[in-house]
């Protein structure tokens with residue numbers, strides 16, 4: 130049997146193996162320590178080495194990053210796997226190998242042995258002790274199978290506890306042995322109690338996940354995955370992989386992770402640094418588009434109109450409508466001569482520039498430059514010499530030229546454009562005609578507009594319009610790769626905001642149509658991809674669930690027919706766990722009792738309720754002496770978190786207590802989708818407490834009641 134259970138072990142051969150692996154770990158840790166010391170001492174002396182201040186700063190940053198990358202967390206293993214390549218030439222397997230990342234063909238690794246870990250570790254001679262999981266050769270650790278061993282004779286996985294190597298598990302791929310998802314080490318990792326922030330899954334990435342992680346940088350992909358299938362994990366590991374492979378390019382252009390809210394972003398924030406990646410920007414869409422301060426809310430119907438993709442056309446037309454027709458020639462005097470540009474060339478300049486489709490503000494400068502160039506030509510013809518730069522500058526800023534520009538191509542700001550449009554029904558009507566009905570236009574226009582953009586109390590949706598307008602006025606620089614999580618909730622206009630930031634890069638879109646809770650949530654990934662400017666991206670399903678136990682998945686899936694989405698069903702890898710659905714007479718008292726009982730187990734406890742019930746539950750728990758944390762405080766010492774239903778997307782807790790599903794459903798138009806999200810947060814046990822009847826799709830199914838049905 131390939132799986133080895135190691136603890137105190139009678140088999141001296143296995144004990145010797147384990148001892149050798151522990152020694153290799155100790156050597157590797159010492160080597161990493163030396164690498165870090167070297168980086169630290171370079172960092173300390175960096176300013177004396179570098180030539181100028183700029184070089185010193187750049188070098189300083191690089192070295193500081195290097196030091197951070199080489200941080201060693203004593204509680205996580207430096208390596209988690211080993212690959213022994215078979216020897217087709219007849220020699221014996223040798224430890225380590227040439228520091229080879231490039232050799233793709235397995236033949237180059239004949240007879241070699243590699244430890245696979247979080248980052249490269251080399252000994253003093255530069256020989257690899259641990260290979261980075263992202264190196265080409267490490268791919269076989271994730272992908273080799275009995276059917277396609279890729280030259281690997283033995284794949285070894287290590288079990289660790291607090292950074293100490295405790296066991297290993299071998300698969301003799303050369304003998305057709307393969308554990309797949311029955312691996313004990315994988316099972317232990319999936320079933321481990323959760324505490325604190327999200328962790329990396331680098332040791333146990335599954336083959337279908339690895340394919341997504343290692344997709345080409347040029348490939349935009351969309352992952353449709355049921356709850357807990359590892360979408361977030363895949364997106365983060367893909368970011369780390371791409372940074373490794375395209376370090377310089379992506380460091381310049383940047384990698385961006387977009388998540389639904391701050392609680393989620395703080396939950397995932399530690400994953401990339403743990404993988405040695407300390408320079409990835411993480412933001413919500415709202416943070417990305419924060420040109421103006423949001424100081425007001427508006428009715429959902431109005432917000433929905435502003436999130437509608439028709440607004441993009443309205444704004445485009447509004448910008449176009451600013452471009453006028455020249456009505457008078459330009460006459461300029463430079464003190465010595467008078468110059469004149471007639472209407473005909475001015476028409477030509479404006480038409481040509483309009484035809485070039487440049488961002489509006491660039492267009493204005495182009496018109497200016499062309500006007501000045503005509504003046505220059507006249508001056509050259511008359512004086513037989515080129516005018517000076519100062520003369521050209523003066524001409525470009527002289528009053529007749531500015532007046533001409535202001536008449537035919539006026540300067541615009543994004544805020545000014547949107548303010549002008551929403552405060553003037555007649556102006557809106559000219560550009561919204563045929564796109565929005567009269568009623569819709571009336572909804573869009575402000576009843577009492579502020580006098581200036583500055584005085585306007587903008588809403589979140591206005592900020593989105595301003596961002597769209599900014600994209601029409603100026604060219605923005607984008608990221609090299611953008612990972613968008615919970616993407617099903619993006620509106621078309623939000624997709625466009627992200628498209629502007631990934632125009633020359635690629636995107637990884639992660640989401641689940643069944644979890645769409647925004648009023649504008651996607652119903653078809655193809656549409657989102659069009660708005661994101663990546664219409665050709667492939668949509669790949671993930672269907673193996675790593676979080677939610679099978680019994681809980683089955684319960685949550687009772688909701689699926691009512692959600693009106695076409696998504697492939699998921700299969701749970703977890704057959705442990707418990708589900709307890711209970712009618713109670715006193716919700717608060719039952720919640721407190723449930724939390725107390727949950728605290729007898731290891732791991733985190735999440736109490737999830739309709740937003741307006743949260744404060745009451747927190748107070749009741751506090752009165753009962755149970756300290757609670759908030760969802761955005763991932764470092765909290767408290768094991769119990771009370772989370773409003775609207776903030777729980779993407780998060781998970783070992784033991785989840787859902788309080789009054791009917792209230793969660795009633796709180797918002799897509800309340801059933803919200804409930805589906807809420808019910809799929811449990812890693813080990815789910816308790817559903819209700820006083821009101823369960824929402825119809827749940828009460829119609831055969832719901833297990835009473836105490837836990839399949840307690841693991």
Ligand SMILES: Nc1ncnc2c1ncn2[C@@H]1O[C@H](COP(=O)(O)OP(=O)(O)OP(=O)(O)O)[C@@H](O)[C@H]1O
Nearest residue numbers: 330333334335356357358359360361362675676779
């Ligand atoms: N290959 C794996 N090995 C071990 N654990 C995994 C693996 N893939 C995912 N997990 C774990 O499963 C849990 C769910 O993963 P993740 O949050 O990435 O799923 P998701 O699809 O984004 O979920 P949701 O739809 O709820 O947002 C996490 O605890 C993650 O660490």
